[in-house]
Amino acid sequence: MRTTPAFTRLALARVGVLATVRPDGRPHAVPVVYAMVDDTIVTAVDHKPKSTTRLQRLANVRSNPQVSLLAQHYREDWTALWWVRADGKGTVVEAGPTHAGAIEALVAKYEQYRRRPPSGPVIVIAVDQIAGWGDLRPDAE
């Protein structure tokens, strides 16, 4: 999986949209920064004051672990669009070595996290499938 253009494109993208399902069955979408740890995708709830939204994604994953993470790039030249979607199962991890490894990967990818690493729970997504469309060359952004 790690050698496909879609995986590489996903690993390099700077932001994604995490889609989850609320306990009442409605979909929920929120932008997230994320990093890859082996074949998993990790994203954290950071140090900012928790809002309903941030708690919502955790409640959703705990209720229904199925998640979909989409990274995409819009251009006015529609021949140059691309998107990558990873579907998988999320787990909320609050502490321990998996949590520490996720924070380490996020801090390595995002300079913004270096000044203040996220301290909240992490969602670890075990990826079942990656789909991609469009121009997925890593230099195409």
Place this chain on the structure above:
Amino acid sequence: MRTTPAFTRLALARVGVLATVRPDGRPHAVPVVYAMVDDTIVTAVDHKPKSTTRLQRLANVRSNPQVSLLAQHYREDWTALWWVRADGKGTVVEAGPTHAGAIEALVAKYEQYRRRPPSGPVIVIAVDQIAGWGDLRPDAE
């Protein structure tokens, strides 16, 4: 609703991510271009060859009308981030005046559609709630 900064920001954004729920309960996310028609959001399946993905969103909405559309803008300056999310109920419309009105709004917003207007089904989203976060000034993109 139409006078809020979140609504304006949503109307001006060029791309969104449409989150729906698959018949098996898993979330699904796909990038979409969209336009506002009064207080509804419309998006179309265009003339390109239909892929599984394009059909998937229609099957999802027919099975579960609850949708969530997220527009967001990523910047490396995390103090300048914003997102807007519209939650509502989607309906697949294949023809008739609502379909025509949706196509008209999409063509008006996207020059790319003028050359070849989308001819497939339209999803019309009746918005129940709009939530926004961050710098929602229309000139902040």
